[in-house]
Every structure is written in C-alpha cells, then in structure tokens.
Amino acid sequence: VGTINDVREIVRMSHDIGAHTVVDAVHYAAHGPIDIQELDTDFLLCSAYKFFGPHIGVLYAKKDVLSGLRPFNLRTQQQCPPFMMETGTLHHEGIAGAASAVEFIADIGRKFGEKPVGRDGERKAGRRDRIVAGLKVFEKYEQVLTTHLIEAVRSEVPKAAVFGPPEGHPRTSTVSFTLDGYSAKEVAGYLGSRGLFVWDGHFYAIRLVERLGLLERGGLVRVGIAPYNTREELDRLIAALKAEDDLKRYVHRS
Numbered sequence: 001v002g003t004i005n006d007v008r009e010i011v012r013m014s015h016d017i018g019a020h021t022v023v024d025a026v027h028y029a030a031h032g033p034i035d036i037q038e039l040d041t042d043f044l045l046c047s048a049y050k051f052f053g054p055h056i057g058v059l060y061a062k063k064d065v066l067s068g069l070r071p072f073n074l075r076t077q078q079q080c081p082p083f084m085m086e087t088g089t090l091h092h093e094g095i096a097g098a099a100s101a102v103e104f105i106a107d108i109g110r111k112f113g114e115k116p117v118g119r120d121g122e123r124k125a126g127r128r129d130r131i132v133a134g135l136k137v138f139e140k141y142e143q144v145l146t147t148h149l150i151e152a153v154r155s156e157v158p159k160a161a162v163f164g165p166p167e168g169h170p171r172t173s174t175v176s177f178t179l180d181g182y183s184a185k186e187v188a189g190y191l192g193s194r195g196l197f198v199w200d201g202h203f204y205a206i207r208l209v210e211r212l213g214l215l216e217r218g219g220l221v222r223v224g225i226a227p228y229n230t231r232e233e234l235d236r237l238i239a240a241l242k243a244e245d246d247l248k249r250y251v252h253r254s
C-alpha cells in the first residue's frame with residue numbers, strides 16, 4: 001500500500017535480539033535511494049526489472065554474515081562469498097542490463113537532479129551522488145502525481161476506499177484501493193479494457209492484506225505510478241472509475 005517503514009529501526013530491534021535481517025526492497029528500490037550502510041541490514045533483495053532493468057535479482061549481503069551460511073550447492077562450487085551464491089555460468093546479459101539501468105538513473109540525476117554535493121561536502125559529484133539525485137527526481141515527480149490521484153479518488157469516487165499510510169507519513173507512489181460492490185479483479189479487468197494497466201491481488205504483502213480482511217475478497221487494486229506516467233493518464237483513470245455504468249456493463253459481459 002506504499003508505506004515506507006522505518007527499516008533502520010526494525011533492523012536495530014532485530015539485531016538487539018540477535019536476529020539477522022533480510023529486507024525485501026523489490027517495491028521500494030524503484031522509488032527512492034537506499035543507503036545500505038545506514039540501514040545496516042544483513043541482507044537486502046531487489047529486482048532490476050522494477051528499476052528499468054531486465055529480469056535479474058540482486059542480493060546484497062554482509063560478507064561476514066554470508067560467510068557463516070552453508071547454502072545447498074555442489075561441492076564443485078567455491079564455498080566462499082560471492083561464489084557460494086553465484087552458481088555456474090552467470091546471467092551476464094542480465095548483469096549488463098542491470099548496470100545500464102543504474103547508469104540510466106545516474107544520467108537522469110546528471111541532467112535533471114539538484115546539483116549533487118559529495119558526501120564530504122565537495123561540489124564534485126561522484127556516480128553515487130548522480131544515482132541518488134536521479135532517484136530523487138523520480139521521487140519528486142511521482143509524489144505530485146500520487147497526491148493528485150489519492151485526493152481525486154477520495155473526493156470523486158465515493159465507493160472507493162484508499163488504503164495506505166496516514167497523511168504526512170513517508171510513502172511511495174503506489175496507490176491501493178477497493179471499490180465497494182466489485183472485486184479488485186473486476187476493477188483491474190475493466191480498467192485494462194480501457195487501456196489502463198493496473199494490478200489486483202496481495203502484491204506479496206499477503207500478511208497485511210490478510211489483516212485488512214481483504215484476502216478472501218481478492219485483495220486490492222494497485223496503481224503503481226512510475227516516472228513515465230502522466231497526469232493525463234491518471235485523469236483518464238479517475239474518469240473511468242467514475243463511469244460506474246461502464247464498469248457494471250463490463251462486469252455483466254465478462
């Protein structure tokens with residue numbers, strides 16, 4: 001539902017009781033910068049296709065923690081990081097594509113970002129600064145669209161209930177809602193028939209959707225706003241949600 005949790009604090013609490021932490025950053029990685037040293041997590045996972053890359057997973061692990069693991073693999077595999085996790089021939093084209101996606105983000109930072117200041121306060125910006133600046137450009141652009149969408153759905157679509165963090169709480173541009181009288185699948189199918197691609201279900205936040213009592217009902221409709229989306233597209237979405245007769249017709253037909 002777009003909530004940005006205080007991961008740093010969760011990691012701290014977990015470490016306090018001796019647990020290792022694994023952060024699923026698949027959703028967030030496309031929306032804002034992640035400072036892995038600041039988070040201090042033992043593991044973090046994300047998927048390059050979420051940030052304009054190809055289908056390849058990314059695992060960050062603290063070397064000493066990873067060294068202590070004994071994953072199942074062949075004896076032929078070197079039993080030390082990173083090889084203990086990187087079995088056989090690697091997905092080289094995927095790795096190259098993921099690196100290019102990162103370069104693309106850095107390029108956005110160079111062209112449109114605020115003049116980055118290096119960590120030590122110098123004006124000379126490094127690659128990391130450009131990547132952070134690029135992600136901040138996306139974040140700023142997406143937040144404006146997100147506020148517009150949430151406000152419009154709340155005020156113009158009375159049957160809709162938007163789920164997410166309270167106003168003012170840090171959030172991504174992922175907007176989730178239900179529409180009274182219709183399943184999430186019906187709404188997503190209807191919007192799809194109008195050329196508006198949204199998704200329905202639990203989006204891997206299965207525990208949350210369960211606690212909201214929505215799992216049996218097929219979950220939520222999710223609108224994932226990306227940097228290439230426009231206000232005009234969101235207005236088309238809002239207009240489609242307001243046209244309930246069209247939605248009814250779609251549901252009866254299918």
Ligand SMILES: Cc1ncc(COP(=O)(O)O)c(C=O)c1O
Pocket residue numbers: 024025026027046047057203204205
């Ligand atoms: C929070 C979260 N975790 C995991 C996944 C699954 O990632 P993948 O599609 O790379 O298997 C997704 C995909 O949307 C996700 O949003």
